Amino acid sequence: MLPIAYSELAQIFRNRTVLISNLIMPLAISAFFIYRRDSFIALGSAGYIAAVLVFTIGAFSLYTTAVTTLAARRQDLFLKRLRSTTAGDATILSGLTLPVAGVALVQVMVVLGAFAAVTGRPADLALLVVGILSAFVMMLALAMATAGLTGSPEQAQVTTLPLSLTTIGVATWVGITGTEDLTVLKRLLPGGSATELIVNTWNGGVPPAQSLLLLGPILAWVVVAVVLALRLFRWEPRR
Amino acid sequence: MENSSRAVIDVDRLNISYGDFHAVKDLSFRVEQGELYALLGTNGAGKTSALEAVEGHRRVSSGTVRVFGEKPADRRAVRHRMGIMLQESGFSADLTVAESVRLIGRLSGRSDSVDRVLGTVDLNRKADVRVGQLSGGEKRRLDFATAVYGRPELIFLDEPTTGLDIQSRDALWAAVRELRGNGSTIVLTTHYLEEAQQYADRIGLMHRGTFRREGTVSELTRRLPAAIRFALSPTTTPVPPIGTRATDGRVYVAETFQLQADLKVLLDWAAAHDVELLDLSAAPTRLDDVFRSIESDPAPALNPTR
Known part of the structure; x- marks a missing residue:
């Protein structure tokens, strides 16, 4: 897996398009949120900003980059090439997505670290990490499913939009309005429970056991995404 | 089933269908150790499907395929013993030539020197060039280099000389001769019939999903x-x-x-x-004549090795 991951990391940093649209842009958006934090905290809370930052990076740096990467590698027949070796399918997918996930995690750590430096530490760091990781696992699984519907890296710009915008929109909606009304709907939407979990762990005031229950809908989305990925993912371009 | 102790590849009644389309029909053949076997066919004959099934890239509808006695889809069991030159490039444009060979080499389960392999196809000078900047012919040579990394026992060459100039072709065939000298088995598909005629020990000619002829060049040509x-x-x-x-x-x-x-x-x-x-x-009689004859030939499909 590591040779694949290393080559993938090199490719990410050599491709200017990927670097700018999927790595630099989320950082720029994050910087804007942190710079205008007082306005956004007035709108929701510090936890709301943290959730939006997580899902901005999750949607662009992780989800969109992963879909683009998998579509590009399939179109180039690079996936088929890798399958000509001793590497198993799980190893190939892990190797291809590990650098994307790693870069996204580093971005989240840097961005939330900067945010914490100017607004104060999160109330429950350990549970916040669990929330971020579970959200990223969900986004990665959804990326594999979406890659099955994406024929080329150009198409990825379109096929990733619905889910990217939905998750950021849900994070904004849930982050600002909370889950006191329309609770079930908000928690079942992709990113809804994760947003609530991040808001709770950043702001504090909610018992950890209650927040942990929010992992249920997140894991359900992971299962749905994995099932979809198993059905939809293709290793070679359609002929 | 016959004794297949020396058979590197053993295909028995292979069928591959795509929906209602029957791409490969009851195809049976064997490739013995050390042979250079050419799988040829008219356009749409099903040779790519058959070859991909043998490589382990395609699921079969029915029948059995064994490579070194194992299922070819079992990568851990067979891939370290085989090198595959794909019909199309399959490299990432942003990796360099050396990085591409190193990556595929490390995943092949064999050991070799990147410099040696690149030297085989005269790509040493391009080692630090990104694959996206290579010409079509250079990409084919790179493809060949990754296939022969670690001198595998079985090598699939899918249209190996397409886009190559004459010097590169000669160099490639010289490398193939050296590999055969070391005991490698080669499976070749090509549209250059003169290459098959010159280098293949045996040829399987496919038409409409199955063999119409199989044998040595002299066995095939003596019929016309x-x-x-x-x-x-x-x-x-x-x-x-x-x-x-x-x-x-x-x-x-x-x-x-x-x-x-x-x-x-x-x-x-x-x-x-x-x-x-x-x-x-x-x-x-040339192989071209045999090739032309099979399309008009009403003769039933052959099943020569069973």
């Missing part, structure tokens, strides 16, 4: 007649002992399964009658 062509001057009166007059009235064509004997009869006749044979040529 060779041709003797000559012309006579308009003033020549004796009638030649062989050949039929072509439409222009001067050129004669004789199709024969006994090229040497019939040619001698013709030359003896010409000497006896003091006749000059103009534009005389005697051409043995």
